[in-house]
Structure formats: structure tokens, C-alpha cells
Amino acid sequence: MTKLKVATCSLAGCFGCHMSLLDIDEKLFDLVQAVEFDRSPITDIKHCGPCDIGIVEGGVCNAENVHVLKEFRRNCRILVAIGACAITGGIPAMRNNVDLWDCFQEVYHYGIGLENGQIPNDPELPLPFDKVHPINEVVRIDYFLPGCPPPADAIWKFLTDLAAGREPKLDYDMLHYD
Amino acid sequence: MPDYDVCDLPGIVARWGNDPANLVQILRNVQESCGTIPSDTLDRLARLLDVPRVRIEATASFYSFFHAESHGAYEILFSDNVIDRMAGKAELKQYLCERLWLEPRKLSEDGLVFVDDTADIGLADQAPAMLINGFAVPSLDKSRIDLVAELIRARKPLAEWPPMLFEIPDNIRKAGPLAGEPFTPGSALKAALARGAEATLAEVDASNLRGRGGAGFKTATKWASCRKAEGEAHYVVCNADEGEPGTFKDRVLLNSYADLVFEGMAVCARVIGARQGFLYLRGEYRNLLEKLEGVLARRRAAGLLGKNILGEPGFDFDIEIHLGAGAYICGEESALIESLEGKPGKPRNRPPYPDTCGYRNQPTVVNNVETFACAARIAERGGAGFAALGTPQSAGSKLISVSGDCRRPGIYEVPFGVSVRQILIDCGAEDAHAVQVSGPSGTCISFREFDRRIAFEDLPTAGAFMVFSRSRDMFEVARNFTHFFAHESCGFCTPCRVGTSLLRNTMDKLAAGKGSAYDMNEMKHIMHILRGMAHCGLGHTAANPVVQTMEKFPDAYEKRLKRLDFEPAFDLDGALATARLITGRDDEWAHLADD
Numbered sequence: 001m002t003k004l005k006v007a008t009c010s011l012a013g014c015f016g017c018h019m020s021l022l023d024i025d026e027k028l029f030d031l032v033q034a035v036e037f038d039r040s041p042i043t044d045i046k047h048c049g050p051c052d053i054g055i056v057e058g059g060v061c062n063a064e065n066v067h068v069l070k071e072f073r074r075n076c077r078i079l080v081a082i083g084a085c086a087i088t089g090g091i092p093a094m095r096n097n098v099d100l101w102d103c104f105q106e107v108y109h110y111g112i113g114l115e116n117g118q119i120p121n122d123p124e125l126p127l128p129f130d131k132v133h134p135i136n137e138v139v140r141i142d143y144f145l146p147g148c149p150p151p152a153d154a155i156w157k158f159l160t161d162l163a164a165g166r167e168p169k170l171d172y173d174m175l176h177y178d
Numbered sequence: 179m180p181d182y183d184v185c186d187l188p189g190i191v192a193r194w195g196n197d198p199a200n201l202v203q204i205l206r207n208v209q210e211s212c213g214t215i216p217s218d219t220l221d222r223l224a225r226l227l228d229v230p231r232v233r234i235e236a237t238a239s240f241y242s243f244f245h246a247e248s249h250g251a252y253e254i255l256f257s258d259n260v261i262d263r264m265a266g267k268a269e270l271k272q273y274l275c276e277r278l279w280l281e282p283r284k285l286s287e288d289g290l291v292f293v294d295d296t297a298d299i300g301l302a303d304q305a306p307a308m309l310i311n312g313f314a315v316p317s318l319d320k321s322r323i324d325l326v327a328e329l330i331r332a333r334k335p336l337a338e339w340p341p342m343l344f345e346i347p348d349n350i351r352k353a354g355p356l357a358g359e360p361f362t363p364g365s366a367l368k369a370a371l372a373r374g375a376e377a378t379l380a381e382v383d384a385s386n387l388r389g390r391g392g393a394g395f396k397t398a399t400k401w402a403s404c405r406k407a408e409g410e411a412h413y414v415v416c417n418a419d420e421g422e423p424g425t426f427k428d429r430v431l432l433n434s435y436a437d438l439v440f441e442g443m444a445v446c447a448r449v450i451g452a453r454q455g456f457l458y459l460r461g462e463y464r465n466l467l468e469k470l471e472g473v474l475a476r477r478r479a480a481g482l483l484g485k486n487i488l489g490e491p492g493f494d495f496d497i498e499i500h501l502g503a504g505a506y507i508c509g510e511e512s513a514l515i516e517s518l519e520g521k522p523g524k525p526r527n528r529p530p531y532p533d534t535c536g537y538r539n540q541p542t543v544v545n546n547v548e549t550f551a552c553a554a555r556i557a558e559r560g561g562a563g564f565a566a567l568g569t570p571q572s573a574g575s576k577l578i579s580v581s582g583d584c585r586r587p588g589i590y591e592v593p594f595g596v597s598v599r600q601i602l603i604d605c606g607a608e609d610a611h612a613v614q615v616s617g618p619s620g621t622c623i624s625f626r627e628f629d630r631r632i633a634f635e636d637l638p639t640a641g642a643f644m645v646f647s648r649s650r651d652m653f654e655v656a657r658n659f660t661h662f663f664a665h666e667s668c669g670f671c672t673p674c675r676v677g678t679s680l681l682r683n684t685m686d687k688l689a690a691g692k693g694s695a696y697d698m699n700e701m702k703h704i705m706h707i708l709r710g711m712a713h714c715g716l717g718h719t720a721a722n723p724v725v726q727t728m729e730k731f732p733d734a735y736e737k738r739l740k741r742l743d744f745e746p747a748f749d750l751d752g753a754l755a756t757a758r759l760i761t762g763r764d765d766e767w768a769h770l771a772d773d
Contacts, residue, residue, distance in 0.1 A: 063754055066770055100756045123765040129753040137747035140696055 003033075004163050006055065007048040007076060008040040011065040012092040012132055013058025015041070016149045017083040021055075023152035031156075034163050047071065053162060054079045059089040060133045064126035073139040078162065081141045082155070084148040086134065093132040100130045143168060146175060185212050187219065191226045198227045199538070201237050201520030205244055206461070206501055210312065214248050233521075240522035240668075241503035242296070243312070243461050249292035250285050252330050255309040259298035259423040260658040261581045261644055267306035270318050271295075277327040291330055297506060297662055298423035299462040302581030302644065303349050303588045311336055312464040315343050344465060348430045349588030352604060354575040355567065356438075356551055357430075357591050363437040364482050366558040370445045371490055378557055379405070379449050385561030386573035390548035391417060391509075392616055392640035394572075397549055404533040405450045407541035414446045414455035414495075415537060415544040417514055421460055421506035422617035423662060424642030427577035428547040430589050432459070432466050435551060436473040440497060442550030444482065445557045446543055447495040455497040456537070458514050461504050470499055506666035510714055511544040512536075513668065524670045525714040546640070548577055568594030572633040580605045582645035590643075592632065599628040601643060609647040612731070617642040618659035619719035622652070622726040652727045653734035657685040659723040667716060674717030677708045681724060687747055688738045694745040698728065698735065 010018060018041060024031065039048030048054070054076030060066060073079055084090040095103060108117045135141060145158055154174040161168040190207045194200035204223065208215050215238050224231040238244050256262065256271050271282065275293055280286040283294050301307035304316035313336065315322070322343065329339055350357055370378045383398035404412060416439060420428040431439055443455045459466065474497055477483045487493045500518055502508050508517045512526035515537050536542025545553075552574055556564050565573045572594035578601060581587045585606030592601065602610050610628070615621045616639035623630060623637070630636050646655060664682040669675045681704055684697050705721035712718050728735055750770040758768050 063767060063770055066750060070773075101760060104760050119761055121761045121763050123763065123767050127754050127757045127761065127763060127768045130756040131753065133748065133753075138750070139746075140744040 003036040004053060005038050005049075005051040006035045006040070006053045006159075007038040007051045007072060008042070008055040009057070009068055009072065010041065011056065011058035011068060011086070011135070012061035013083065013085045014091070015057070017057040017086075018042075020147075020149035020152050021155050024156045025152070027156055031159070035159070048075050051076045052078065053159070055082050056080065056086050056135055057082050058085045058135075059092055060129070060135055060138050061092055062126035062128045066138055069135055069139050078142045079139065080143045080145055080158075081135050082145045083150060084146065087136070087144050087146055089132045089134050090148070093134075096131045100128065147177070150174075185219075187222055188226060191223070196227065197520075198229045198233070199518070199520045200500075201227070201234065202241070202503060202517055203500055204520075205238055205241075206503055209244055209503075213251070213253075215244050215246055217246055236522050237520060241461075241505050242665075243504035248285060248289065250290045251333070252291045252336075253309075253311055254291065254293045254326075255296035255299075256293070257297075257299040257301060257305065257307045257309075258295040258658075259302060259305070259662075260655050261302045261424060262298070262306040263654075263658065264582065264650065265305040267318075270306055270320070270323055273320060274323045274327060277323065278330060290333070296462075296504065297421065297666060300420055300426040300429045300460070301346070302424045302426055302579065302642075304346065305581065309462065312461065313344055314346060314462065314465050316346050346429075346433070346465070348434055350430065350434075350591075351580075351586050351588040352590040352592065354591035354593065355564075356548070356555060356575055356577065357435065357589070361435070361438050361441075361554070361558070363441065363477065363480065364488065366438075366441045366554040367444055367448070367482060367488055369559075370448055370557045371488060371493070373557075375405075375449050375451075378445060381561040382449075382553060382556055383561065385552075385556045385564040386570075387549065387552050387556060387561075387564065388572065388634060389546055390552065390576070390640070391546035392422075392620070392638060394634040394638055397545065397553065400533050400545070401446060401449050401543055404541045404543045407534040409534075409540040411454065411538075411540050412447075412450045412452040413537045413540060413542040414443050414450070414452045414497075415511075415514065415518065415532075415542055416443055416455070416457045416497075416547055416550055417509065417511060417544055418463070418547045419458050419460045419502050419506075419509040419514055420463075420547070421509045421666075422619065422640055422642055423659070424579060424581055424614065424617045424644040425640055426579045426581075427589055427641045429463055429466070431547050431551055431577070432463070432470060436470055437477070438551040438554045439547050440473065440477060440550075441482070442545075442552070442554035442557075443497060444487065444495055445553055446545070446550065448493065450541070450543055452543075453494050453496070455495060456518055457497055457499045458508070458518060459499055459501050460508075461502040464501060467499065467501065474499070505668070506662075507668045507714075507716055510716065513714075514544065515542065522668070524668045525716075548641070569631075569633050569635070571635045576632060576639070577641055578632065578639070578643045579641045580643045580645065583607060583609065583647035583650065584645045594633045595631050597629050597631050598623065598637070601632070602628065602645065605645070607645045607647075609649075610645050611648040611650065612646045612652055612655075614642065614644040614646070614655065614723075615639050617644075618662055618723050619715065620722070622656075622723060622730060624730040651734060652731040653685075653688070653738065656723040656727040657682075657689055660685045660720075663716065663720040667720070671711075671713035671717065673707050673711035674713065674720065677704050677712070677717065678720050680704055681721060683747070685724065687745075688735065691738060691740060692745045692747075693735075693739045695739060695742045696744045698739075701725075701728070 039045045054072040158168045220234045301316045306318045307316045387397040388394040505523045508523040513523040517523040532542040578590045660682045664678040667678045
């Protein structure tokens with residue numbers, strides 16, 4: 001059996017969704033039987049090649065996020081938005097109500113303990129957008145897996161459905177949080 | 179003009195019986211006398227009414243006519259229905275702003291004028307129109323704008339402006355049994371009293387009268403259920419929150435047929451045993467308030483309201499007018515009741531329906547203005563004649579508010595069952611290409627469907643009838659409506675709050691020439707969520723204009739699609755511009771190229 005190729009990344013997220021993926025615990029052994037990881041924080045591979053499934057955590061907050069996201073879209077047959085930030089912008093999008101100038105000033109000029117603060121202009125630093133966006137506003141997304149984070153069981157069910165060639169289907173209790 | 183002192187808060191509160199249930203009215207009076215509702219006023223109101231400040235703030239922040247910041251001595255709000263736009267609203271607004279040296283949505287430097295948009299103000303037959311300090315000015319053109327600009331620059335108080343600016347003709351083009359025949363105040367009540375409550379209800383039942391607000395619930399069934407319901411008190415509420423863009427028949431009824439409406443309410447009161455009635459008048463119809471208060475005073479003097487009406491011992495009934503404050507959702511009956519109780523106008527869970535649990539949780543009949551007018555006619559003349567007109571399922575006549583691309587916009591009273599084509603002939607709309615029946619939440623029909631009929635069994639309507647000629651872009655019509663719904667969503671339920679905004683954003687994206695087939699599918703998807711998940715009718719119908727125009731005028735959409743697959747929702751490189759400015763960067767990595 002050929003293994004499914006899977007790539008994952010975290011953009012403007014907290015890695016909580018990746019932690020939830022690892023939370024499938026002993027099922028990880030089953031998982032690595034079925035899939036091979038390409039670019040991912042787990043493998044530390046820097047760029048992804050052709051993959052079956054791409055899993056993206058976090059929203060889009062800067063130019064680098066766009067490059068990563070487009071690389072995923074180009075290479076992954078199925079692209080999945082995982083978690084609240086990827087789907088709606090989530091917590092990082094709370095800065096959307098604050099002017100970007102004010103953000104920079106607060107961080108680099110007026111922050112406690114700062115002296116002669118300067119706004120950095122190194123080209124290596126990703127340049128931020130004026131707002132944080134959900135990833136479906138930048139590339140086409142095939143599936144949305146909601147939750148903050150989605151429970152490990154939901155991720156497991158979702159991936160095994162996809163691996164088996166089934167349309168992923170989650171029961172209500174895997175999508176219901178109150 | 180108001181008869182209370184500027185910012186006499188205790189006076190205003192006392193005038194409304196120190197009752198927090200009248201909070202919307204209290205805030206209206208504060209807004210009207212002070213021009214704003216400042217933050218410290220909220221504190222003082224909370225103390226005076228002995229309720230938490232958050233309750234005051236929840237209500238004050240809900241209604242779009244209330245604001246904490248000053249809008250100057252002259253607040254000008256342009257009606258922003260698509261009909262106003264077609265009549266040149268944008269150009270006139272810009273012209274006024276240039277004449278007064280100001281920007282829209284920004285108080286002028288001298289603190290004198292504020293110019294903005296508002297939802298349709300019920301003058302589609304006299305578009306473009308605007309509100310000045312809440313008072314409507316119809317039929318705008320350059321010369322009228324010139325006059326307004328001069329009056330403002332001369333700082334003339336509104337009371338001294340030429341009355342002709344505020345004159346609003348009824349434009350009744352075709353009258354029938356409701357609007358075309360004389361009515362003697364008291365005649366319907368006399369007949370109802372002679373007949374008795376049960377027999378009057380039987381006449382309403384025999385008439386087959388169905389609610390004129392659009393939903394078409396049988397009036398007699400509602401009244402009978404309310405009459406039967408037990409409670410400490412029963413109430414009659416007349417829904418005059420005519421907010422559906424393109425509708426203006428209630429304005430005409432209240433302007434020239436108020437006796438018919440109030441009498442219908444009194445007949446209802448007799449049937450259900452109510453002592454108190456309310457007319458919930460939309461804030462945009464502020465100019466009718468004094469006139470309506472005058473009609474009520476005259477009716478009290480004539481013994482048609484108040485105690486022992488027409489000498490009938492124990493028949494006590496009076497009507498109080500409550501004004502809305504710019505919230506479309508308050509046309510939904512349970513939201514209207516919330517507003518009457520001084521709260522934000524958010525729809526309640528239904529059931530229970532108002533007929534058993536309405537105002538102050540007591541049995542309440544809420545009917546449309548036109549329904550009460552019909553009820554008065556039925557009480558006066560009996561139900562059989564009424565039922566004879568129209569179709570078996572839709573009895574009587576209907577007031578249609580015609581606007582848009584036609585030579586004779588105005589009110590047409592037609593028997594139910596009339597075809598769209600007939601109304602188009604009557605109003606002089608030979609070039610009609612599409613008609614939006616019953617406003618944005620209603621049905622958009624194309625020229626292929628002009629033989630469809632105005633009736634509950636085919637095209638139900640609250641009365642709006644907006645005509646669009648071949649030259650109009652139906653995509654822009656639908657886009658205007660998505661902006662309307664996104665603005666008017668009360669925010670209570672997520673599907674509607676988010677769904678209406680997503681629809682608006684996607685339509686704007688298409689308008690900017692950045693659309694893709696993906697966006698079209700997304701909008702259909704949002705429609706399913708709105709229909710299935712929204713809390714009330716606003717959400718259920720909010721996607722109708724998009725879905726219907728997509729289906730009936732696909733060309734209007736297809737020509738806007740940039741590519742078939744996908745197109746980002748925003749300008750990627752443009753969204754980096756602010757950060758480039760802040761950091762002073764212009765390197766390769768500080769830009770994002772198009773694919």
C-alpha cells in the first residue's frame with residue numbers, strides 16, 4: 001500500500017491544533033503506518049513537494065504566510081483549514097480592531113522597558129498585513145475542520161476517512177462545544 | 179416641535195411615566211432635544227429609572243438613530259434604497275457635500291452639519307429623499323439641495339424652513355374600496371357595537387381578511403385566539419414600522435386615512451377586550467407624529483377613544499403612539515414588542531406568539547396598518563362584500579407601492595389576483611425588465627414572469643413593487659439589498675449576523691471585478707445556512723435577492739467573474755501598503771505579486 005503524503009504548517013496560530021493532532025496518542029502508530037509526513041513542524045522539512053493532503057493551522061497575518069499557503073495549495077491535492085484561526089482569523093484577528101500604526105508604536109516605541117525603540121526594517125522579517133484574514137480568503141480550501149482546537153478524535157476520524165477515500169463525516173458531538 | 183426643555187431629563191422621564199418600558203421613547207426625546215445621547219446621560223437615566231446602566235446602553239446602542247457623538251445642528255441622512263440610487267442620490271449627496279465643504283460621515287469642521295446614508299425612508303415614489311433632523315424631504319434635485327445648503331449656511335432653525343420642502347403628496351394613482359370611498363369616523367365602531375363583539379368577529383372571519391404585512395395570517399384567527407387567551411390585560415398593537423425598502427402605503431394610510439386605522443384598532447379592542455393600544459410608528463415617519471396625535475385628540479373629543487366609547491359603559495380604549503428609531507428588524511412583530519418594552523429590537527422565540535404572550539407577556543394582537551384599515555371597513559359594511567373582491571384565498575384589495583422605472587409611481591389599490599403586467603401597464607412601465615415584489619425579502623421576478631399574480635397563493639406582498647427597466651443592472655440591485663440586510667441584522671444569531679456580512683463582502687468582491695465561480699457557490703452555501711439556521715425571517719430571506727437574481731439574470735453575474743477557479747478576497751499587495759509605509763521597506767519580500 002502506498003502511503004498518503006501529508007504536509008502540515010502553522011501560520012498565524014498557536015500550534016494548539018498541531019498539539020491536538022499529537023493528542024491522538026497511541027493511534028499515532030497507526031497513523032505513521034498510513035501516512036508519510038512531508039513539510040511539517042514534525043519533520044522540519046522546509047518546503048513541500050507534491051502531497052495528498054495539506055493541513056493548515058492559523059490565519060494569514062503577513063506576506064510569508066501567503067507564500068507558504070500558496071506553496072501548499074500548489075502542491076496539495078486536498079487542502080484543509082484546521083481550527084478557528086485558519087477558518088475565521090481567530091484570536092490573532094483581534095488585532096483587526098487596532099490600527100497597524102498603533103500596534104507598531106506600542107510594540108517598538110512605547111512598550112515597557114524600551115529605550116530608543118526603532119521599528120525594524122530587515123527584509124528577512126515577514127511584513128504584516130493591516131488585517132489578519134482567514135485562509136480561505138487567499139486560496140481555495142477544500143475542507144474546514146472547526147474547533148479551538150478540534151479534538152484529537154475529530155482529527156483522527158477526519159484523516160482516516162480521507163485516507164480510506166471516504167467523504168469525511170463528523171458526528172455532531174465532535175463539532176459541538178458547549 | 180417638542181414641548182420640553184433642552185435636556186430636561188427628569189421632565190422627559192416623568193412625561194413617560196418613569197417607566198423603563200418606555201425607554202426607547204425617552205431616548206428619542208433626549209436625542210431630539212439634545213442632538214445626541216451623551217454617555218453621562220445614560221448614567222443619569224439609569225439612576226432616574228432605577229435600572230442597570232447596561233440596560234440603557236443596550237437599547238441606546240441598538241438603534242441607528244441614537245448616537246453618543248454630536249451630529250451637529252443639522253443631521254442629514256440620505257435614503258439609500260436602490261430606487262434612490264437610480265434617481266441620482268449619490269450625485270446629489272456629493273453635490274451637497276461639496277456645497278457645504280464637508281465629507282460624508284464626518285461632522286463638518288464648524289460642528290454644524292453631518293451627512294450620511296440611512297435605509298429606505300418610505301418615499302420610493304418621491305426618490306431621492308432624505309431626512310433632516312428626522313424630518314423627511316422628498317423629491318430631491320439640485321435646486322432643492324441648493325436651497326437646503328443655503329438654509330444651513332444661514333443657520334436657520336428647521337422650524338423656519340419653507341414648509342414646501344417637507345410637503346409629501348400621497349400620489350394615490352388608483353383607489354378602491356379602502357382608499358377611494360369616504361369614511362365617517364365612528365361608523366365602524368357604531369356598527370360593531372350594535373352587532374356585538376362575537377358577531378363582529380364573525381364578520382371579520384367571513385371577510386377572509388388576511389394580514390397585510392406580507393405573511394397573510396388570517397386576521398380573525400389571530401383575534402379569536404387573543405380574545406380567548408387569559409391574561410391580566412389585552413393589548414392592540416398597530417405595526418407601522420414600514421421598513422421594507424420600496425413600501426410606503428402605510429405612510430399614505432396614516433397621512434390621509436388615520437381615522438380608518440385607529441377605528442380598526444378600536445374595533446379589535448372591542449373584540450379582544452383590550453383597553454390599551456399602541457401605534458408603533460417608524461422613526462422615519464416622525465413628520466406624521468403631530469398630525470396623528472391631533473387625530474387621536476379629535477377622536478377622544480368625539481367620544482371615539484377614551485372612557486365609555488360611544489356611550490357604551492365599560493368600553494374603554496386609548497391609543498399611544500410610540501416612535502421607532504431606525505431599526506428595520508422592529509417590523510418583526512416580536513422585535514416590535516421588545517422595542518415597545520424599551521429593549522433592543524431582537525426577535526423573541528416563537529411560539530409563544532403574541533396573541534397569547536405579547537406586550538408585557540400579555541395577549542396582544544399585532545396587525546399591520548392596512549389590516550386595521552380593512553378591519554374598519556369590514557366592521558362598517560360586513561364581511562361578505564369584502565370577501566367578494568379578490569381571489570378565494572386572497573380576499574379584498576391591496577395597496578401596492580409602485581416605484582422605480584415607471585411614469586406614474588405611487589399608490590395603486592388593486593383587487594388581489596391582479597397580474598404584474600396589469601400594474602405595469604397602469605403605472606406606465608413599458609420598458610420593465612424586472613420587478614422586485616414585496617421588497618428585498620420578497621421575490622424578484624423577470625420579464626418572463628409578468629403574468630404572475632399579486633395574491634398570497636402566488637406572489638404574496640406587503641406592498642412594495644419596485645420596477646427596473648432594461649437599462650438597470652440587476653446585480654447592483656441585489657448588492658444594494660445585501661448591504662441593507664447586513665446593516666439591519668440585529669446581531670442576535672450568528673448565522674444571520676455573519677452570513678449577511680459575508681454575502682455583502684462577496685457581492686462587493688464581485689463588484690470590484692474579483693469574483694470567481696467559487697464565490698458564487700459560497701453564496702449559495704451561505705443561503706442554505708441562512709434559510710436553515712437563522713433565528714427569524716430577516717435571516718431566512720436575506721439571501722433571496724442574490725439567489726433569485728443569480729438564477730434569473732445570470733449574465734449580470736458572469737460578466738463580473740475574473741476567473742473560474744478562485745480569486746483572493748482582498749488585494750494582497752495592497753494589504754501590505756500600511757506596513758511598507760511604517761517600516762520604510764520596499765524590498766522584494768515586502769510585495770506580493772498576482773499569480
